[in-house]
Amino acid sequence: MNAKYLKLAVLTLVLLAVGAAGGYWWANHAQISPSPAKTASSPAQAERKPLYWYDPMVPQQHFDKPGKSPFMDMALIPKYADDSGNKAEAGSVKIDPRVVQNLGMRTASVTRGSLTPKLEATGVLAFNERDVSIVQARAAGFVERVFARAPGDVVAAGSPLVSLLVPEWSGAQQEFLALKKSGDAGLMDAARQRMQVLGMPSQLIQQVERSGVPHPVVTVSFPMSGVIRELDVRAGMTVTSGQTLAKVNGLGTVWLDVAVPEALAQQIRVGQSAQARLPALPGEVIQGRVTDILPEANLDTRTLKVRVELPNKHGHLRPGLTAQVQLADSNQQSVLLVPTEAIIRTGKGAMVMVAESGGHYRPVEVQTGAEAGGQTAVLSGLSEGQKVVTSGQFLIDSDASLQGIFAAADAPDTSADAAPAPAPPQAPTPVALHEAEGRIVGIGKSKVTIDSGPFKTLNMPAMTMRFPLANTHLIHGFKVGDKVRVGVRQTDSGLVIERLEKNGGAK
Missing domain, CATH: 2.40.420.20 (conserved putative lor/sdh protein from methanococcus maripaludis s2 fold)
Incomplete structure (x- = not known):
C-alpha cells in the first residue's frame, strides 16, 4: 500500500514539473513573437506624453511633472505634445x-x-384732435329749446342741437320780404346780402324767400358725426355772437399714443407701419402708421411719445383703451x-x-x-x-x-473693382473674456477677492482667489457679499478682471 502511494506522489511531481516548463516556454515565446492583433493595437494604446504642466492663471510658467499649482489651490494642467501642431500658420x-x-x-x-427689427411697446388710445368741429352761435339770441344731448353722446351729421330766437334776423327778413313785393331786383339783392352779413345760413334765406314769411327761430345742427366732447348751452339762456355751444370730435380715426424708450428713438420714423392688438378686441390686429414723433420726452419715464393713427371703421376703438403695438421698419x-x-x-x-x-x-x-x-x-x-x-x-x-x-x-471687400482701402490705425487687439459666476469676499484698492465658480473655457475648477482689476472703477458700487459675474482676460502675468457685473444687472 505504501508503494502505491509513493508511485502516485512521484507521478504528481513529474506532471507539475512538465507544466512549469511548458509555461516558461510559452511565456518566452509569447514575448518574443506577439500576435499580429496585439502588434497592430499597441500604437493606438500608446499613452500621450505631455510636454509640460502649467497653471492657466500663469501660463508662461512650465513644470516638469504634475502636481499642485504653487500659485493657487488647483492641480496643474498638462500640455500635450500633439497640441503644438494645432496652431495654423494663418492664425487659426x-x-x-x-x-x-x-x-x-x-x-x-x-x-x-x-x-426687419420689430419694436414692442404699449400705448393708450386717444381722440384724433385734428378731427374736431366747434359749433357756435352766428348771432346774439335766446335759447328756446335744447334737444336731448349730453357730453359723451355719439351724434350723426345734421342732428339738431338747439333752437335759437334771433331778433335781429327777424327785422332783416321782414325788410327783404317787403322789397320782394315791390319787385325792385336791386333792392332785393341788397337786402339778401344784408341777411348774409348778419350770419344767416343760406338755407334759411332760401326758406324765407320761398315761404314768404319770416323765420326768426333757427335750429342749429351738428356739422359732422362724432362724440360730443363739450356742451355749453341750456334752455332759456342768452347767447352772444360767436359763443361756443358745443365741441364735437370725429371717430373715423383715433390716435394711439405709444411710449418708446429713448434708447430706441433712432428706430422710429414717420410713416412706419404699426400693428395694434387690444385686450378689448382679442384676436384682432389693426394696421396703422406712425404720423408724429412728439419733440418732448417724458422726464419721469425717459420715453418719447409716438403717435400712431388707426382706422376706426366700426367704432370699436374707444379712447382710453390700452393696446400692445408692434412697430416695424419698412425701409428694409x-x-x-x-x-x-x-x-x-x-x-x-x-x-x-x-x-x-x-x-x-x-x-x-x-x-x-x-x-x-x-x-x-x-x-x-x-x-x-x-x-x-x-x-x-x-x-x-x-x-x-x-x-x-x-x-x-477682418473686413474683406468682395467687389472686383474696389480700390484698396487705406490701412486702419493700429488698435489693441480685442480678446475673448473667460466668464464665471461668484461672490465678492474681499475688496482692495486695485484687487478684489472672489469666491468664483468654474471657468469652463479655461478648464479651471471653482476656487477663491484675489484678482487684479484692469480698471479700479470696475469695483465702484460693489460691496462684500454681492453676487457677481466676472469676465477675466488672460495675460502674461495671470488673469485680470476686465468686466464685473451684478447678477441683477450690468454694472
Missing part, C-alpha cells in the same frame, strides 16, 4: 474631426438678406446675417469663429448691427458664404486663447 486652430463630432459642433453660412436693406448664437460677446466688442478648410477655425472680430428673429446683422468682418460656428465656439475660442491666437479685424 486645428481641431481633430473626431473631437468636432464628439462635441456636436454646428456651423452656419453667412447669408445676405433683409432684417440687404445686410449680412449670421445666427445670433454664433456671436461671442467680449469686453470690447464681438467676435465669431470662422470655420475654414482642413478643420481650421479662426477667430474674427465683427461689428454687429440690429438683431431680430434669431438673426444678427454683421456690418463688417465677414463676407457672404463664409461658415461660422454656432455651437461649441467657446471651447475653440478658449483653445485659441491658450495658444496666443486672438481675433483681429
